[in-house]
Amino acid sequence: MKKKNIIYLLLVGTLFSSCSKEFLNVDPQSTINPDQLGSSPAATLGTLKGVFATLRSALTTGYAGHEDYGHKGVLSVIDLMGNDVIMDNLNWGGFNYNYTGRVSTNSRSHFPWFTYYTQIKNVNTIVNNVAPDTEDADLKAIRGQALALRGYFHFMLARIYGPTYLGNASNLSVPINAAELSSKRNTVEEVYSQIETDLKDAIVALDGYSRPSKEMVDKSVAQAFLADVYLEMGKYADAAELANQARQSYSLLTEDGWKNGFYDINQAETMWGADLNAELTTFVASFFSHFDNTNEGYSEGGNISIDRRLYDAMPSTDLRKSMFLGSEGGEYDGVDYSPYISLKFRDLTSDRTQGDYIYLRSALMYYIEAEGLAKSNNEAGARDALFEITSKRDPQYVKSTKSGQALIDEIILQKRIELWGEGFAYFDIKRLGEGVVRDYSGSNHPTYGKFNIPTGDSRLLFMIPQAEVDANPDILPNNPQ
Numbered sequence: 044m045k046k047k048n049i050i051y052l053l054l055v056g057t058l059f060s061s062c063s064k065e066f067l068n069v070d071p072q073s074t075i076n077p078d079q080l081g082s083s084p085a086a087t088l089g090t091l092k093g094v095f096a097t098l099r100s101a102l103t104t105g106y107a108g109h110e111d112y113g114h115k116g117v118l119s120v121i122d123l124m125g126n127d128v129i130m131d132n133l134n135w136g137g138f139n140y141n142y143t144g145r146v147s148t149n150s151r152s153h154f155p156w157f158t159y160y161t162q163i164k165n166v167n168t169i170v171n172n173v174a175p176d177t178e179d180a181d182l183k184a185i186r187g188q189a190l191a192l193r194g195y196f197h198f199m200l201a202r203i204y205g206p207t208y209l210g211n212a213s214n215l216s217v218p219i220n221a222a223e224l225s226s227k228r229n230t231v232e233e234v235y236s237q238i239e240t241d242l243k244d245a246i247v248a249l250d251g252y253s254r255p256s257k258e259m260v261d262k263s264v265a266q267a268f269l270a271d272v273y274l275e276m277g278k279y280a281d282a283a284e285l286a287n288q289a290r291q292s293y294s295l296l297t298e299d300g301w302k303n304g305f306y307d308i309n310q311a312e313t314m315w316g317a318d319l320n321a322e323l324t325t326f327v328a329s330f331f332s333h334f335d336n337t338n339e340g341y342s343e344g345g346n347i348s349i350d351r352r353l354y355d356a357m358p359s360t361d362l363r364k365s366m367f368l369g370s371e372g373g374e375y376d377g378v379d380y381s382p383y384i385s386l387k388f389r390d391l392t393s394d395r396t397q398g399d400y401i402y403l404r405s406a407l408m409y410y411i412e413a414e415g416l417a418k419s420n421n422e423a424g425a426r427d428a429l430f431e432i433t434s435k436r437d438p439q440y441v442k443s444t445k446s447g448q449a450l451i452d453e454i455i456l457q458k459r460i461e462l463w464g465e466g467f468a469y470f471d472i473k474r475l476g477e478g479v480v481r482d483y484s485g486s487n488h489p490t491y492g493k494f495n496i497p498t499g500d501s502r503l504l505f506m507i508p509q510a511e512v513d514a515n516p517d518i519l520p521n522n523p524q
Contacts, residue, residue: 099317118466187248194241283415
């Protein structure tokens with residue numbers, strides 16, 4: 044039987060109903076005529092909206108159970124693999140917290156793979172059928188969004204299943220699915236070249252586009268994606284410049300805004316997210332079920348807490364510290380909670396089941412800008428960018444006078460505090476070569492999560508899913524244990 048990459052066999056909006064290789068070797072059929080995609084903005088927009096809808100929907104991949112609530116689900120379980128987010132009682136997400144979920148036979152290794160490769164296949168139907176030089180402004184913007192998503196999805200896969208960029212350019216990463224589908228893993232350099240090309244083209248195509256909601260992707264979001272990519276690639280000056288450009292149309296949250304639960308896509312810093320309502324909510328298979336300790340769901344009564352070291356690193360004048368309970372625990376809204384419980388994420392909608400998903404905030408851009416400037420010989424500019432956001436969180440914060448690695452460490456610390464639980468710390472652990480350190484004197488990580496993983500350890504890579512290997516053994520030669 045001819046081998047085929049399982050990525051190529053994903054159908055638009057469908058799940059595998061069989062695990063046989065005969066089924067896997069059926070070529071996909073588009074549900075929309077290519078001529079419609081190439082000429083009809085309405086038909087093409089429908090395909091794009093289908094991608095956005097799937098990204099915020101639950102149980103669409105057939106893997107990971109109630110952890111599978113789309114892109115936000117991936118960001119959530121990834122953050123459980125760092126140092127800063129603690130799961131006090133093993134629950135959904137626990138396989139990632141204790142690192143057993145990255146193994147090829149565990150469904151958690153399948154979840155990101157199928158989430159992003161399915162949607163890459165879907166956005167390719169747009170990219171490949173809409174002419175790059177179309178004069179239709181609507182089609183141009185739709186194609187630009189598809190390019191931005193294709194680049195970003197490859198970036199997510201490369202960071203999860205592949206090594207970091209610097210020092211690994213010739214090593215294997217993930218297969219590229221763009222103009223052609225690779226049946227084997229491409230090199231890190233090849234993958235990032237494709238990502239960069241897609242995002243640069245997206246930025247051009249989205250120039251002047253005004254989106255109807257923050258569920259869609261505009262130029263600022265594509266710039267934010269590329270800024271993060273450039274940070275990974277070591278193009279620090281470019282990363283800083285793009286991050287600065289991306290954040291210009293967004294204002295920083297007020298104190299009340301930062302303390303308001305992060306459940307409303309319309310808040311000032313939201314760059315990209317998903318707008319949920321009563322018809323779209325999936326209740327227990329949702330972000331707030333897992334991360335809102337104050338609500339009904341899997342974390343009801345308190346299950347997600349902050350690492351003691353990070354909590355202690357925040358001064359009492361930092362407004363962000365008040366969104367976590369201290370070493371004695373405490374009461375919130377009439378309920379007693381255990382030590383270090385998070386109050387950061389709270390769904391405050393009328394029935395507390397319709398909270399929006401925020402994928403990307405403009406706050407991230409300040410830290411990319413600051414690190415990029417610090418690493419491109421502009422430490423004064425880095426201190427300015429760091430002060431601009433940190434002084435909004437802590438009115439007593441004094442502009443840093445640090446230099447070199449000490450300045451980088453301060454930037455990363457503030458980034459970890461600001462973006463706690465939002466899906467970025469694990470990627471920085473890999474990128475910065477820091478390793479995982481949870482077993483330390485006074486650690487508040489439970490026994491099943493109290494361990495250390497050194498820099499460069501293969502456990503920091505997700506293994507290629509077994510379903511992929513079974514369908515296409517050529518995708519190996521290796522699958523790190």
